[in-house]
Amino acid sequence: MLKLSGLLRKMIYVGCLSFLISILLFNNGSAYAATNQTFIRENVYTFMQSPEKIAALKKGIEVMKSRSDTDPTSWTYQANIHGTDDRRTLPAWNTCQHGSFFFPSWHRMYLYYFEKILRKASGDTNLTLPYWNYSDSQAQRSLPQPFRSPADNSNPLYVSQRDVGINNGNALPTRDVNYNLAFQSTNFLSPSLSGQSFAGQEVSTPTHFRSPHGRLERLPHDQVHVDVGGVDANGASGWMSNPNTAALDPIFWLHHANIDRLWESWLKLGDGRADPVNDSDWMNTTFSFFDENGQQVQLSGKDIINTVEQLNYRYDDASSSPQASVRTQPTDNASSPPEAVVKTQLIEPMSVNNKQDSIELSDVPMTVRVPLEKTESSEDTLITEPTTKPFFIKVEGVEYDPNNLVPYEIYINLPQGATPDTESFYYVGKLALFAYPQGSDFSIEITDIVQELQRRQLITDDTISVTFMPPRQIPASRTMEEAIPQLQGKIRFRQVTITRD
Ligand SMILES: [Cu+2]
Known part of the structure; x- marks a missing residue:
């Protein structure tokens, strides 16, 4: 009995001690959490x-x-x-x-x-x-x-x-x-x-x-x-x-x-x-x-x-649900803003021989017809192969002014006279030369667009046309005539090719 009660006393004592310790730990733990909160x-x-x-x-x-x-x-x-x-x-x-x-x-x-x-x-x-x-x-x-x-x-x-x-x-x-x-x-x-x-x-x-x-x-x-x-x-x-x-x-x-x-x-x-x-x-x-x-x-x-x-x-949210597939509508002139329609008249797709020394972008939309390479094994163009490997537009040897990077829009197979629309499936992206070394190659992936164009039977020959659209946004304080000359020669490159990884 005596021994038991002694043990009991000891247990109570230990219990109190651990309670005290737990208070100390709790406080200490809170302080710790405050400095290391997530x-x-x-x-x-x-x-x-x-x-x-x-x-x-x-x-x-x-x-x-x-x-x-x-x-x-x-x-x-x-x-x-x-x-x-x-x-x-x-x-x-x-x-x-x-x-x-x-x-x-x-x-x-x-x-x-x-x-x-x-x-x-x-x-x-x-x-x-x-x-x-x-x-x-x-x-x-x-x-x-x-x-x-x-x-x-x-x-x-x-x-x-x-x-x-x-x-x-x-x-x-x-x-x-x-x-x-x-x-x-x-x-x-x-x-x-x-x-x-x-x-x-x-x-x-x-x-x-x-x-x-x-x-x-x-x-x-x-x-x-x-x-x-x-x-x-x-x-x-x-x-x-x-x-x-x-x-x-x-x-x-x-x-x-x-x-x-x-x-x-x-x-x-x-x-x-x-x-x-x-x-x-x-x-x-x-x-x-x-x-x-x-x-x-x-x-x-x-x-x-x-x-x-x-x-x-x-x-707060790092969920991993893949983004809903982006499938946009074909360009519809009727729904385009008026300023874009005005600019459409500027489109005079020029056929640029991509073996030339260099191509210089300007205030005029420029279309480059890019031949598709033949595969070694057949007469088919690359484009008719199953699209297992990604397709890229490769703009080679780009020189640009980093202090005035003109945000050209890139389109492929944009129909002549169509209003360029960044929500259309012809839109590839911007010539986004952010942190590119001068003279390097800019690549942008177009696999999904090629698939879409194929599905719609909009790739009909051995070329793809790549159009570089100057920004259509005219600053409020300027007329178009004032704004446009600034674009001349801000971006130049050696050639455009379609490549597969
Ligand atoms: Cu960044």
Whole structure:
């Protein structure tokens, strides 16, 4: 009895002790959770329902903008890490990774520290970067309203260096936001000189600009950059079209949060989709950034694979349902806006011999007839083969002015006299030369369009015509005559070919 009660006392004592310990642990645990909470990156269309969240975002940007451009936590310094024309060479400037398998990982690291800086600057310890999901609903294909209104300097989310239509709330073209091609890839990386993978080609060292780009980078990433940059009110391309200015536009960060989210969604599709954890270059190559205290920090691939465990954030929606197939209607002149009809008269498809030295785009739509190669085994053209291998339009040896990237629209087999319409199935995408080295080849995949044209029996001979349409948007302050000469010779290339991977 005595022994038992002693044991009982001991048990009560131990019980109390463990209760005390559990209180201590609980408190300690709460404190731990507060500093290591999982931040949830929200869809901006949800985020913007909260005036407090939008206010915190604006405050953070304003505070960052008020800092000296040599302060690593300033708006300009952070943008210059991506790229800048500033000739000074400050630590980490001009280090963005484009055209290789470092594309998704470098941008994840970049956003991670930017978000910490923004959060601290805002004074809101819960502020988390929202993302712009332009792909999954028509209603969210427009630039979120707080980024375009009020359209003046009082609004730190607004910049005038954007496409006039985008700043007016026009929707991004459906085709430009389609991530199906990216999601179809089950391989994260592809061999050197191949962009046929989710993330891009394998490289052994950091690579600022390179081509070809991987599938996620090409679409939707590059297309959205050039759509948002577009043609601004001065008739020039906006900030988002150039890697050296892109991150100055607040929407850049929401665009890249979405690209980062798509990486998570892609992984969830499974079927062999995985990060290249066995690739030591991808895992161990270190990149420099600055934290919220202005201290230089380094991250490598192995540090950023698990966003929840390693970086304390996740997305409110990283579902992996494949995007509904984009099937658009043939062009209908009757439903086209009047200005487009006017421009249609400019179409004088010229037959350009693609063996010429160079082709120069201008203010006149240009159509290049591209012969289809014969296969070795038969007299059939490539186009009549079963479309198992992807088709590309390849624009070879492109030279362009990065400070005024004219967003030419590309169409294939556009009927003569038809109104170019980015929602028609003739539309391929923009000549989106974002972060392409001068003289490199630009490729855009057209497999699904070729299939559609075949199904409609609209490919009738051994050629495909590729039309480059200059932007039809005429800035309000200018007449067409004033705006057009600026386009002359801004983009030139060696030739256009149709290739298969
Ligand atoms: Cu980007």
